C-alpha cells in the first residue's frame with residue numbers, strides 16, 4: 151500500500167510517498183512559495199526529477215499540484231490517485247490531547263484547532279493541509295502524527311514550570327517538547343542496534359538540526375526533553391538562543407526600548423548560531439572556519455557542545471545513568487568536531503568516542519557506532535527519518551482499523 155506523507159507549512163508542502171510495509175520511498179518533493187506570485191513544484195524519484203513553476207494560490211491548489219505530480223506520466227510514480235491508501239500528516243501540536251498518532255476524524259480536527267493557541271504558526275498550516283486533502287480526495291483516510299505526542303509521558307515534576315499554578319490551568323503553560331517523532335524513531339533504532347528491548351535501555355537522544363532538542367528516553371518513554379512550552383528552550387540552535395535567564399528579556403525591553411514582538415524575533419530568529427557567529431547559522435560553514443583555526447568558530451562550537459553536555463549530565467541524573475547517547479539530524483549526523491568536543495567533556499561519565507570512526511561517519515548510511523572500546527556509555531550516530539516514522543504509524547493505524 152502507498153502512504154502519502156505530508157508536512158504542510160504556512161507557505162510550503164513537503165511530501166513523500168512510501169510503499170508500505172516494504173518501506174520503500176517512491177518519490178519526494180516540495181511545493182514552495184504557496185500564495186506568492188510564482189510557486190515552485192518539484193518531485194524526485196530515484197532516477198527522475200521534475201520541476202516547474204506556476205502560481206499556487208493556497209493549500210488546496212498545492213495538494214492538487216502534489217497529486218498531479220504523483221500521476222505525472224514522466225515521473226511514473228502511479229497511474230491514479232486511487233493508488234494512495236492513506237495520507238499521514240505531520241502535526242506540530244497535539245497539546246495534552248494526544249499521546250499517540252490518530253486517524254483523523256471531525257473530533258481530531260477540532261482538537262488540532264483547539265491547540266492553535268499553543269502553536270499559532272504551525273497548527274493552522276497543518277490543518278490547511280488536512281482540510282485540503284479532505285476536499286480534494288475525500289475518500290482517502292488521513293492520520294495525524296504529532297511532534298509533541300512522544301513527550302506526553304513526562305512526569306508532572308518534569309513538565310511543570312515554577313510559575314503561579316493558575317497559568318498552567320488557564321493557558322496550559324507547561325513543557326510539551328517537540329521533535330517527538332524523531333526522538334522516538336532513533337530510540338527504537340538504538341534498541342535494534344544494541345539488540346536489547348527498549349524496556350531495558352536508558353537513552354539520551356540528541357536531535358540537532360536547525361532546531362535542536364535532547365531527550366531522556368527511560369525504558370522507551372520520554373521522561374524529559376529540552377524544548378519546553380515552545381521550541382525556544384534548551385539547546386543552542388541555528389537561530390534560537392535556547393536557555394537563558396528569563397530576566398534578560400525584561401532587561402532588553404527596558405533598556406533597548408523594544409516590544410515583545412521584537413524580543414520574540416530576537417530570541418527565535420536572531421540568536422543561537424547566527425547571533426554568535428553572525429556570518430552564518432549553517433554548521434558546515436562554522437565547521438570549515440573551525441578547521442581553519444578561527445577562534446570564534448571554536449568558541450561557538452564549544453558553547454554548542456557544552457550546552458548539550460550539561461543536558462546529558464542532567465538526564466543521566468534523572469534516569470540514574472545512561473546506556474547510549476544518540477546523535478541525529480543535520481548537525482548531529484554531520485559534525486564530527488562537535489561530537490569530539492562533547493566527548494572530551496563527558497569522559498568522566500563513561501563516554502568515549504573512537505576519533506577515526508567519528509570522522510568517517512557518512513550521512514544517510516544506516517548508523518555508525520562511534521564508541522571507544524571500553525566506553526561504558528555508547529555513542530551512536532543514527533540518521534533520523536521522520537517521514538518513514540509517519541508512514542509506519544499511518545500504516546499501523548490503518549491495519550488496526552481493518553482488523
Ligand code: ADP
Nearest residue numbers: 358359360361431432433434479480481484485
Ligand atoms: P531542519 O532542522 O531544518 O529540519 P536538518 O536536520 O537537515 O534540517 O538540519 C539542518 C542543519 O544541519 C543545517 O542548518 C546545517 O547547519 C546542518 N548540516 C546539514 N548538513 C551538514 C553537513 N554536511 N555538515 C554539517 N552540518 C550540516
